[in-house]
Amino acid sequence: MKQVLFIIFVLAFAAFLFFARRWKCNEYNQSAINGAIDNIHRYRDYVMITIDGQEFRVIPVPVDNRYRLDAIAQIGDSILKKANADTLLLKHGTNKYLFTVQKW
Numbered sequence: 051m052k053q054v055l056f057i058i059f060v061l062a063f064a065a066f067l068f069f070a071r072r073w074k075c076n077e078y079n080q081s082a083i084n085g086a087i088d089n090i091h092r093y094r095d096y097v098m099i100t101i102d103g104q105e106f107r108v109i110p111v112p113v114d115n116r117y118r119l120d121a122i123a124q125i126g127d128s129i130l131k132k133a134n135a136d137t138l139l140l141k142h143g144t145n146k147y148l149f150t151v152q153k154w
Contacts, residue, residue: 074107078106078107078108078151079133079134079135079136080133080134081104081106081131081133082131082132082133083101083106083129083130083131083138084128084129084130084131085101085102085128085129086101086125086126086127086128086129087099087100087101087123087124087125087126087127087128087129088100088101088102088103088125089125090119090120090123090124090125091120092120093107095109096108096109097109097110097119097120099123099129101129108138108151108152109151109152110138110149110150110151111149111150111151111152112147112148112149113137113147113148113149113150114148117147119138119140119147119149122140122142122147123140123142124142127140127141127142127143128140128141129141136150136151137149137150137151138150138151
């Protein structure tokens with residue numbers, strides 16, 4: 051009986067993690083972002099970006115494979131993203147950089 055409860059607990063926990071991550075991914079995809087960076091930092095593979103008080107956790111991949119988002123972005127730089135798009139445009143001074151965002 052204990053094994054069955056343990057298996058149910060593990061499956062429920064795994065389902066929770068899966069759906070929580072999927073929900074955050076969908077929330078990011080549906081968001082239109084157009085604002086200045088309030089805060090940016092890296093945590094493992096993720097880059098945490100705060101724009102207008104809303105935090106986004108993304109795994110950015112540079113289109114030209116030369117620049118990391120967290121290495122060039124600074125507080126005050128602008129980020130643009132259309133709703134239902136996976137491409138970010140970073141405006142850093144007079145330069146513009148494109149990044150795609152991995153969903154998983």
